Amino acid sequence: MEPDRELLKGNTPTLVLAVLRDGPMHGYGIAREIERRSNNALKFKEGTLYPALHALERDGMISGVWRKEPGGRDRKIYNISDAGRSFLVERTSAWQSFTTAITSVIGGQDESTSSTVRERLAREFK
Amino acid sequence: MEPDRELLKGNTPTLVLAVLRDGPMHGYGIAREIERRSNNALKFKEGTLYPALHALERDGMISGVWRKEPGGRDRKIYNISDAGRSFLVERTSAWQSFTTAITSVIGGQDESTSSTVRERLAREFK
DNA sequence: CAAGTATACATTGGATTACGATGCATGTCA
DNA sequence: TGACATGCATCGTAATCCAATGTATACTTG
Numbered sequence: 001m002e003p004d005r006e007l008l009k010g011n012t013p014t015l016v017l018a019v020l021r022d023g024p025m026h027g028y029g030i031a032r033e034i035e036r037r038s039n040n041a042l043k044f045k046e047g048t049l050y051p052a053l054h055a056l057e058r059d060g061m062i063s064g065v066w067r068k069e070p071g072g073r074d075r076k077i078y079n080i081s082d083a084g085r086s087f088l089v090e091r092t093s094a095w096q097s098f099t100t101a102i103t104s105v106i107g108g109q110d111e112s113t114s115s116t117v118r119e120r121l122a123r124e125f126k
Numbered sequence: 127m128e129p130d131r132e133l134l135k136g137n138t139p140t141l142v143l144a145v146l147r148d149g150p151m152h153g154y155g156i157a158r159e160i161e162r163r164s165n166n167a168l169k170f171k172e173g174t175l176y177p178a179l180h181a182l183e184r185d186g187m188i189s190g191v192w193r194k195e196p197g198g199r200d201r202k203i204y205n206i207s208d209a210g211r212s213f214l215v216e217r218t219s220a221w222q223s224f225t226t227a228i229t230s231v232i233g234g235q236d237e238s239t240s241s242t243v244r245e246r247l248a249r250e251f252k
Numbered sequence: 253c254a255a256g257t258a259t260a261c262a263t264t265g266g267a268t269t270a271c272g273a274t275g276c277a278t279g280t281c282a
Numbered sequence: 283t284g285a286c287a288t289g290c291a292t293c294g295t296a297a298t299c300c301a302a303t304g305t306a307t308a309c310t311t312g
Contacts, residue, residue, distance in 0.1 A: 007224050009135035009269080009298055018232045028260050034231055041227035047300050050262060073260060073307060092232055098133045099225050101167035105160055106144045106218055135269055135298080154289050173271045176291060199278060199289060 008042070012052045013061070014095065015042070017088040020062060020080040027053055027076060053078065061087055134168070138178045139187070140221065141168070143214040146188060146206040153179055153202060179204065187213055 019025060019033045030053075031044040056062045061084035064076045080088075145151060145159045156179075157170040182188045187210035190202045206214075 007136040007221070010133040011228060012298080015228070015231050018234070022234055026260080027262095037231045037233075038227035039230070041223060042231065045300055046260090046262070047264085047302085048298085051298090054262095075260070095133070095228065095232065097167060101164035102137060102141070102221065104165070105141050105163045105168065106221065107163075108144070108148055138270080152289075153291095171271055172289090172291075173273085173293085174269085177269085180291095201289070 011095070012044075012048060013056055014088065014091040016049075016052055016056060017061060017080060017084050017091070020078055021085065021088060024077050024079045026067075026078065030078070056084070060084075137221070138170075138174060139182055140214065140217040142175075142178055142182060143187060143206060143210050143217070146204055147211065147214060150203050150205045152193075152204065156204070182210070186210075 015034050016030055019030050019037075025033065027049055031049050034042050034044055053062070053064070057064055057078070060081055062078045062080055064078045067075045067077050069075055141160050142156055145156050145163075151159065153175055157172075157175050160168050160170055179188070179190070183190055183204070186207060188204045188206055190204045193201045193203050195201055
């Protein structure tokens with residue numbers, strides 16, 4: 001019963017694409033940027049990030065190019081593709097309707113609730 | 127790459143508790159109520175619902191009582207406990223900060239972005 | 253200059269979760 | 283009588299996140 005980490009599930013590709021939409025970046029930088037934008041609320045671990053990047057590349061959402069940096073470190077710079085852009089749009093709207101749905105449920109019963117059954121049950125268990 | 131169903135992960139206990147907060151109910155009814163409140167955006171399958179109910183009962187968040195209905199069907203009516211109520215409050219606030227974080231990341235870079243690295247990378251890949 | 257920290261890539265195994273499939277039993281309605 | 287909805291439940295599969303671990307380089311601090 002520790003759903004905190006579970007909340008993230010399914011959102012990783014969307015977050016990565018959202019960062020890449022604003023410009024090319026390498027894996028480590030993407031993780032940093034997500035943490036920064038979310039005020040450290042969202043922290044990406046390597047075990048989460050790299051599999052996600054590989055899957056996105058495999059599916060043609062992003063494309064990575066190896067770069068030899070002057071210092072000597074090798075970096076893989078990722079670019080978002082057209083498919084990635086439209087996928088991001090689709091994911092963003094899915095996220096929006098999802099949050100709306102959750103909020104409606106958490107918010108409580110609305111005025112249209114047929115509360116007869118509920119009231120009867122509440123009475124019986126009083 | 128079909129994260130739709132994954133979005134739900136981690137939210138099931140919260141949704142169940144939110145319904146139960148407004149009154150006792152049996153499993154099937156909880157599923158119906160969640161669908162109704164979310165305008166059918168959220169659909170609960172038995173394979174999701176009953177394990178969640180059992181886990182919540184095991185952890186003392188809810189308590190179930192078997193009822194013999196006049197018709198003959200046996201129902202298990204669930205009540206939320208005090209622990210369940212405070213857990214729900216905690217979960218609700220976690221959900222709120224989580225959506226805020228995701229929205230910030232998806233929304234794009236804010237004005238405080240130090241975009242030097244990004245601009246250099248964008249130039250190099252032009 | 254040695255040691256620690258940060259950068260940057262990556263893999264593996266475990267744990268959790270949602271869901272489709274399936275089963276059983278009863279009540280209702282045409 | 284047969285189809286369908288209600289209502290409980292379990293099992294196996296697939297997906298996902300993350301801690302742990304590994305390699306290697308650069309920078310910083312005592």
